[in-house]
Amino acid sequence: MQDIILSAPSLKSVIRCGAGAFQKYAPQIPENAFIITDSNVSALYGDLISSTFKSAPVFVIPAGERSKNYKVLIKIFEKMTECGITRKSTVVALGGGVVGDIAGLAASLYMRGINIVQIPTTLLSQVDSSVGGKTAIDFNGVKNVLGTFYQPSEVIVDPMFLKTLPAREVRCGLGEIIKYGALDGGIYNTLIKNQDGLFDLAFLESVTADCIRHKAKVVSEDEKDLSGARKTLNLGHTTGHAFELYYKRKSHGEFVLIGTYYELYIAQQSGVCEKAYADSLRSLIKKVIKKIPAYADAEQAACVAKFDKKNDRQTSVSIVAPAEKGRSEEIVLPLEKYTRLVADCARALVEEQ
């Protein structure tokens, strides 16, 4: 077990990483807690929840991305006000990225902000979304368009939860891990060295801490996403989000992987990334998703990227492109060029398969 400190200007966040973290730290959460979890976690860990958090009220949201909306948020607030949750209470987010994002937003708004502890239960949320204080819901077809920056006082990252995680969910987490590989030379080396054992639990536990350490450093420098440092964490996400909104059926982590694959193509075609390095990242991606979808209507799907909140003018699209080991680079492309390159990548995939 190890503690990683994220010293954001607004609050110092402590991330407890490793086996045994839940058993040690969850019981220390003050008694007046309000637990937010989802139907999957509640079914698997109902007994653990009641034995750990005793009589604390538990709000269960339906599992899945579609719960990340304002109607669910309002139901959470109804329960919080009915339970008489006060300024001194602690919200506990026990679940994956959706639970973490909506519970974080609820905690940040309730009485203008009460304490929140994140206990991520999926690989994706452990490795990325539970750390750094970004909270959000989707609205009117725009992902994460309503939210806050609000640091959890504590994040408890225990690999115990990964044992019950479906393989697909592990793939999603590996999507974000490979993203960190494209940003951080050390993580890249670790991934290349372990490329035949990416799904191994002991490996995942150790690389998770590496990714959190990378993210904690970036967020400490640029909590509010202003200087550009934090923007690098969106590698793969511009195209990933666009596909996610257009095709819907896969989950966020898978779309990040697919988005990274397409953006590698764009980076290479734009002369930002060497073929050999791009190939090595592509081969990592293919260890996780065997067959990258060659979307027939990739061009239309990519158009959705112009609605991404990171793109201020709607005539151009910005992506964070892998450049070389340990370095990424922002490229801004005219919308037509971006969509054409996405379509080219899809065609190249068809030829390849």
Place this chain on the structure above:
Amino acid sequence: MQDIILSAPSLKSVIRCGAGAFQKYAPQIPENAFIITDSNVSALYGDLISSTFKSAPVFVIPAGERSKNYKVLIKIFEKMTECGITRKSTVVALGGGVVGDIAGLAASLYMRGINIVQIPTTLLSQVDSSVGGKTAIDFNGVKNVLGTFYQPSEVIVDPMFLKTLPAREVRCGLGEIIKYGALDGGIYNTLIKNQDGLFDLAFLESVTADCIRHKAKVVSEDEKDLSGARKTLNLGHTTGHAFELYYKRKSHGEFVLIGTYYELYIAQQSGVCEKAYADSLRSLIKKVIKKIPAYADAEQAACVAKFDKKNDRQTSVSIVAPAEKGRSEEIVLPLEKYTRLVADCARALVEEQ
């Protein structure tokens, strides 16, 4: 005209005070603005809005406290997403406290926070609510229970708008001004000196700047309401809010005045405040509201105070009591004692009238 600087840890806010501030600074707001106003302001200043903000989208909420709810907030977000508002846009809150509170919340949540300029049009919002970055909506019968701390980059306080303000709205603003008189020795002296000309526009313009200066200092020291400094600004509000929720018919500023009147009684009975000083504040209050209501069911109404978000345990009530010129003091009373004193004050008012 004068600038007052509020140096909050999260953002430096500039408050432009005085006649001519609107004409000088409103046209400098960047073009990609999104205007939020209410039906009263829109009816009175529709031409000024369109000549100043040109083609910027304008969202008009129904005037009145009842608009401060999540349904109106969602409608604002619908319009913002439909208009393609981006991270670089500026929300302009043109109106009273309700507009400022809900527009501030909308700006703080949209894309995790975009720029907001407050242009308060009522005395109450000029003197108090537009400054300091507290945003909120009411929910499930609890006032201001959902909100954020989010500083406007600029506040434009122009007395021009007071010319069309109904006398009742001026009374409401004087409610907050007298509150500042109970906190700040300088403002107290000014009020006593001008007690026969409280409604005079030139006087209001000058005392407004004094109140803003006081508030800017307090908020710079305690932006997030943690150290106790900012809590002093709730003088009169515990009882005022309780009455507001129970009786509903008057408006916020009137209830603050009435709350201050009742809390002066409590402060005196608790030995915190001398009779002569309490009398001088009471006489100021009576210059604004001739007849303080002697509520027959004041005891039940006061019970609502236990739900106030400032009261962590629901068995006691905290009030900020005027103590002596330039000094207030927090007193925490058991719920029964608090409600009994409120009822005693109501009875004393009956005897007096």
